[in-house]
Structures are given as structure tokens and as C-alpha cells.
Amino acid sequence: MDVVYFAWVRERIGVPREQVETSAATVAELVEELKARDARYEAAFADPSALRVALIRICRILTPLLRGYVKSPFSRR
Amino acid sequence: MKVLVQDADFDLGRQSDAFAAGAAGAGAVVTFTGVVRDADAGGLVAMEIEHYPAMTQKALEAIAAEAMTRWSLVDALVIHRYGRLVPGERIMMVATAARHRKDAFEAAEYLMDYLKSxxxxxxxxxxxxxxxxxxxxxxxxxxxxxxx
Known part of the structure; x- marks a missing residue:
């Protein structure tokens, strides 16, 4: 999946976006996987309450239009 | 309803006039402008506003559409800038037009609260x-x- 970082998360990790191979079922699981990588990620995701996440899904043409994207109460700063 | 996300400054008077002129049937037009606060003790030199282009327009349109649904509005306008801004520069504006002022005021406050968060x-x-x-x-x- 393509992951895009903003603001201080981007600055702490050091890259604006990257491809991530993951089997995480939730955003929280993905964050835990990333945190385990190294100190930069650990620092970037140290306080999940200060984060906001947007999930943009590319789907098949017949997928019901429930929502274009799902936003969870996550990153911010 | 119009949403503009841009790095360039905007002319508050012209935007307000054009918005009011296009709001046929409105008896109330409310505008709010956000400005980079001047330096206090901390000595703010500039504010850098970053955004996510793929999502910003859609998110702002959703907020404005919700305001149009909740209040009896004739029209709504949101302009939000990004990039490096110095104290005194305009960051954003909202305008709402309604038949009556209560709808226009409340919808403008709603837009501001949601844009901020x-x-x-x-x-x-x-x-x-x-x-x-x-x-x-x-x-x-x-x-x-x-x-x-």
C-alpha cells in the first residue's frame, strides 16, 4: 500500500511517502508495524492521540459507493 | 457553493461582492476572514501551511455541503490558502448567504469550527x-x- 506522511510525521520519518508491504487489518496494526521498524518511526508514532489518518481506497467499478474515503479520528498537529 | 484551495492571496472585497451579488434572494450575507496573528512575545515570522491536495478539496466540499444541508442557505463560499504566510496575511475566508441572518451566522460559525478541526x-x-x-x-x- 502507498503511505503518505505529513507534517511532523514526515519530518521524523524522513520521507514523504513510501510503499509498505503489510498484512495489517487496521490502521492501528499498521502503526504498530511501522513503529517496530526503527527509532524514527517510533518517534513519529509515539503519541497516536495526536495523529489523524485518512484511508483512500481504490476499488473495483462495481463496489458500492459507501464512502470515497474513510477518516478516523487519528492524526493532527 | 464554491470551495477554493490556493496558495495565492485573494481580494476580500471582490470575493465578498461577487458572492453577495450571486446570492439571489438572500437577505443576509456573513463573511469571516482568518488572518495570521501578528507576532507577540514569541516573535512569529511566518506560518507554513501544508495540505494534502488529493483530499483537501473533497474534505472542504463535504464540510460546506453539510452546512448547506443543515441551514437554509442560498450559497456558501470557502477559500483556504496554503504555503508560507507572514503575520497580517489572510489565511482563509468563509461566506454564507441566507434569507435570514440567523442561518447565515450559524452556518459561518459551523464552517469555521469544522475547518479548524x-x-x-x-x-x-x-x-x-x-x-x-x-x-x-x-x-x-x-x-x-x-x-x-
Whole structure:
């Protein structure tokens, strides 16, 4: 999946976006996987309450239009 | 309903006039303008506003559409800038037009509260001593959403 970082998360990790191979079922699981990588990620995701996440899904043409994207109460700063 | 996300400044008078002129049937037009606060003790030199282009327009349109649904509005306008802004510069404006002022005022406040907390913008303050820090979320901004 393509992951895009903003603001201080981007600055702490050091890259604006990257491809991530993951089997995480939730955003929280993905964050835990990333945190385990190294100190930069650990620092970037140290306080999940200060984060906001947007999930943009590319789907098949017949997928019901429930929502274009799902936003969870996550990153911010 | 119109949403503009841009780095360029905007002419407040012309935008307000054009908005009011196009709001046929309105008896009330409310505008609000956000300005980069001038340096106080901290010595703010500039504010850098970052956003996520793929999402910003859609998110702002969703907020404006919700305001159009909740209040009896003739029209709504949102302009939000990004990039490096110095104290005194305009950051954003909202305008609402309605038959009656209560709808226009309330919808403008709703737009402001939601833009502050739910639009995908990040603000970095650059201080005179060279320090720079991202603006943290304020609990009062979240609290402001509760009343809606």
C-alpha cells in the first residue's frame, strides 16, 4: 500500500511517502508495524492521540459507493 | 457553493461582492476572514501551511455541503490558502448567504469550527530565533464541535 506522511510525521520519518508491504487489518496494526521498524518511526508514532489518518481506497467499478474515503479520528498537529 | 484551495492571496472585497451579488434572494450575507496573528512575545515570522491536495478539496466540499444541508442557505463560499504566510496575511475566508441572518451566522460559525478541526491542513510556526514547530491540536477546537 502507498503511505503518505505529513507534517511532523514526515519530518521524523524522513520521507514523504513510501510503499509498505503489510498484512495489517487496521490502521492501528499498521502503526504498530511501522513503529517496530526503527527509532524514527517510533518517534513519529509515539503519541497516536495526536495523529489523524485518512484511508483512500481504490476499488473495483462495481463496489458500492459507501464512502470515497474513510477518516478516523487519528492524526493532527 | 464554491470551495477554493490556493496558495495565492485573494481580494476580500471582490470575493465578498461577487458572492453577495450571486446570492439571489438572500437577505443576509456573513463573511469571516482568518488572518495570521501578528507576532507577540514569541516573535512569529511566518506560518507554513501544508495540505494534502488529493483530499483537501473533497474534505472542504463535504464540510460546506453539510452546512448547506443543515441551514437554509442560498450559497456558501470557502477559500483556504496554503504555503508560507507572514503575520497580517489572510489565511482563509468563509461566506454564507441566507434569507435570514440567523442561518447565515450559524452556518459561518459551523464552517469555521469544522475547518479548524477537520480540514487536512497542518500549520508550522516559524519564530524569529529560527525555531519552528507544528501547531498542536487544541482541545477547545474539538470541544467547539460538540455544540453542532
Amino acid at each position: 477537520r480540514a487536512p491542513f497542518w500549520k508550522k510556526e516559524i519564530l524569529a530565533d529560527g525555531a519552528a514547530d507544528w501547531v498542536a491540536a487544541k482541545s477547545e477546537d474539538e470541544d467547539a464541535l460538540i455544540r453542532w
